[in-house]
Amino acid sequence: xxxLVQSGAELKKPGESLKISCKGFGYRFTSYWIAWVRxxxxxxxxxxxxxxxxxxxxxxxxSFQGQVTISADKSIDTxxxxxxxxxxxxxxxxxxxxxxxxxxxxxxWGQGTLVTVSS
Amino acid sequence: xxxxxxxxxxxxxxxxxRATLSCRASQSLSAxxxxxxxxxxxxxxxxLIHGASRRATxxxxxxxxxxxxxxxxxxxxxxxxxxxxxxxxxxxxxSPLTFGGGTTVEIK
Numbered sequence: 001x002x003x004l005v006q007s008g009a010e011l012k013k014p015g016e017s018l019k020i021s022c023k024g025f026g027y028r029f030t031s032y033w034i035a036w037v038r039x040x041x042x043x044x045x046x047x048x049x050x051x052x053x054x055x056x057x058x059x060x061x062x063s064f065q066g067q068v069t070i071s072a073d074k075s076i077d078t079x080x081x082x083x084x085x086x087x088x089x090x091x092x093x094x095x096x097x098x099x100x101x102x103x104x105x106x107x108x109w110g111q112g113t114l115v116t117v118s119s
Numbered sequence: 120x121x122x123x124x125x126x127x128x129x130x131x132x133x134x135x136x137r138a139t140l141s142c143r144a145s146q147s148l149s150a151x152x153x154x155x156x157x158x159x160x161x162x163x164x165x166x167l168i169h170g171a172s173r174r175a176t177x178x179x180x181x182x183x184x185x186x187x188x189x190x191x192x193x194x195x196x197x198x199x200x201x202x203x204x205x206x207x208x209x210x211x212x213x214s215p216l217t218f219g220g221g222t223t224v225e226i227k
Contacts, residue, residue, distance in 0.1 A: 037218075044207065044219065047215055047218070102212075103150070103212070105152075
């Protein structure tokens with residue numbers, strides 16, 4: 001089955017680091033871009049950035065540039081979203097989503113990873 | 120940044136009624152790069168419409184997308200109980216890519 005499977009929920013303290021993952025199954029992983037999308041509690045969706053696992057070419061939305069790092073390990077069909085120092089405002093659901101080309105929207109999404117940052 | 124404004128915030132309908140959801144862009148979208156998603160609680164978003172009016176694979180024909188430029192509409196011709204969800208629009212051509220705030224569809 002073609003799917004994106006994300007890592008499980010995380011409970012972290014402010015200042016801690018975190019890396020969550022998104023693994024692709026059932027398709028040629030390096031042929032699609034993978035995006036990360038944030039949904040804060042009670043809020044809409046926000047595009048964070050996108051990466052092409054084939055060559056790890058990553059592009060960030062200005063609001064998230066320098067705040068997170070998106071990386072990929074194509075040997076295990078996995079993309080990551082990483083923080084070096086979490087803040088309470090990073091509490092959100094994070095989705096990964098697959099996109100084939102620039103002129104089409106993401107058509108396959110992961111199940112989401114809930115990140116809670118609280119002291 | 121292109122802002123997408125969706126209305127109404129909530130739509131409460133009886134089964135079989137027609138739902139009309141609006142998405143207005145702050146700038147004209149080139150080539151109508153506008154998508155609609157359905158998002159149910161605890162589930163992943165599901166692509167319904169892309170290119171403003173093209174149904175994604177497997178989407179029932181009661182879902183129709185229309186519009187161009189700055190004004191777009193998602194119509195559910197006959198709402199069914201399984202359509203309870205948040206529907207959001209997404210522009211995917213102008214960086215940064217953005218999403219609308221969503222419309223919640225409730226069944227009376």
